[in-house]
Amino acid sequence: MLAETIRLCAASDIPYIPCAREEECIGVACGAAMCGERAVVLVQNAGLLNSLGAFATMALRYQLPFVVLTTNRGVLADPNSYDIEKFMAFEASVKPLTPVFSYPASNLPADLVLAAFKWAEAARRPAVIALEKSL
Amino acid sequence: MSRANLPSQKEAIASALALYDTRPFTVADIGSQSAWLKAASHDARNLYVSGPMGLASSVALGVAASRPNDQVLAVCGDGALAMNLSSLVTLQGARTANLAVLVVANGIYEYTGSLPVPTRDLDWLLLGRGIFGAEGCFRLEDLTPEKWKTVKRPAMIVADIAPSTEKTPALGMTPMQIRAAFLDAAKA
Numbered sequence: 459m460l461a462e463t464i465r466l467c468a469a470s471d472i473p474y475i476p477c478a479r480e481e482e483c484i485g486v487a488c489g490a491a492m493c494g495e496r497a498v499v500l501v502q503n504a505g506l507l508n509s510l511g512a513f514a515t516m517a518l519r520y521q522l523p524f525v526v527l528t529t530n531r532g533v534l535a536d537p538n539s540y541d542i543e544k545f546m547a548f549e550a551s552v553k554p555l556t557p558v559f560s561y562p563a564s565n566l567p568a569d570l571v572l573a574a575f576k577w578a579e580a581a582r583r584p585a586v587i588a589l590e591k592s593l
Numbered sequence: 594m595s596r597a598n599l600p601s602q603k604e605a606i607a608s609a610l611a612l613y614d615t616r617p618f619t620v621a622d623i624g625s626q627s628a629w630l631k632a633a634s635h636d637a638r639n640l641y642v643s644g645p646m647g648l649a650s651s652v653a654l655g656v657a658a659s660r661p662n663d664q665v666l667a668v669c670g671d672g673a674l675a676m677n678l679s680s681l682v683t684l685q686g687a688r689t690a691n692l693a694v695l696v697v698a699n700g701i702y703e704y705t706g707s708l709p710v711p712t713r714d715l716d717w718l719l720l721g722r723g724i725f726g727a728e729g730c731f732r733l734e735d736l737t738p739e740k741w742k743t744v745k746r747p748a749m750i751v752a753d754i755a756p757s758t759e760k761t762p763a764l765g766m767t768p769m770q771i772r773a774a775f776l777d778a779a780k781a
Binding site for chain 1: 620640642643644645648649650651652653654655656657658659660677679680682683686687768769771772775776779780
């Protein structure tokens with residue numbers, strides 16, 4: 459779901475930084491937010507799970523506004539056996555930690571990212587947007 | 594390796610900062626790196642990472658991308674950087690032209706009872722040169738301000754340091770104080 463977005467970012471004038479490991483993405487976004495810049499993290503739910511320490515102790519601790527677009531694999535319409543535990547862990551760990559706004563990946567509002575930044579800056583915390591397949 | 598005659602962490606950080614004409618944005622890892630950076634040279638351009646261990650190099654990459662006309666230095670402990678080694682590969686791949694990493698290696702977790710780090714026998718210079726090339730990684734004692742100006746970024750500096758004999762000073766700043774001061778400096 460994110461591959462085409464990543465290709466578009468890499469081909470655009472938008473500064474795009476591919477990170478070797480997901481936790482680094484949270485660090486990079488925190489660094490940009492510390493400078494007052496807007497950053498978007500593109501990551502699968504399993505990658506956000508890998509990053510929860512940094513998310514909590516840096517992004518939440520320093521009240522940093524950025525946007526996380528995460529593909530929430532393993533939902534009802536996306537039943538790959540290897541994705542189910544990712545979905546369950548996401549439900550069990552991310553949602554109790556921070557609000558998650560879920561949208562069908564096939565029908566995203568045009569102003570979704572801008573709205574997410576407005577929310578993040580008002581809430582002084584990252585806005586997590588979960589992109590999901592739908593039936 | 595005898596560390597008796599090596600510089601302290603505070604001295605090594607001060608020496609690295611002295612390589613620059615203009616004060617770089619400096620991002621330090623949690624614990625002794627932040628504390629000794631503050632003790633060595635407190636500045637609004639310092640970003641003290643008081644939460645996640647090992648994330649300073651990644652946060653510094655975000656700062657470097659956001660402030661491409663300024664130099665950025667990440668100050669990482671050997672134990673901390675070992676937790677985020679992949680960040681070195683990332684920032685090399687990003688070709689960030691204004692970012693350097695200083696690894697201060699004392700072979701111990703200074704904040705955690707001075708327990709040994711698993712990288713205590715690692716050759717950081719060899720590792721750095723494997724990632725950044727032979728002209729991209731240097732020992733601190735081999736650098737001068739004139740030499741450092743010619744080194745292409747991203748780059749890495751290796752500083753072997755002595756274990757501290759002093760108590761690590763308290764940071765004495767809240768995350769909100771750190772963030773507000775750094776944001777002002779970044780927007781100046």
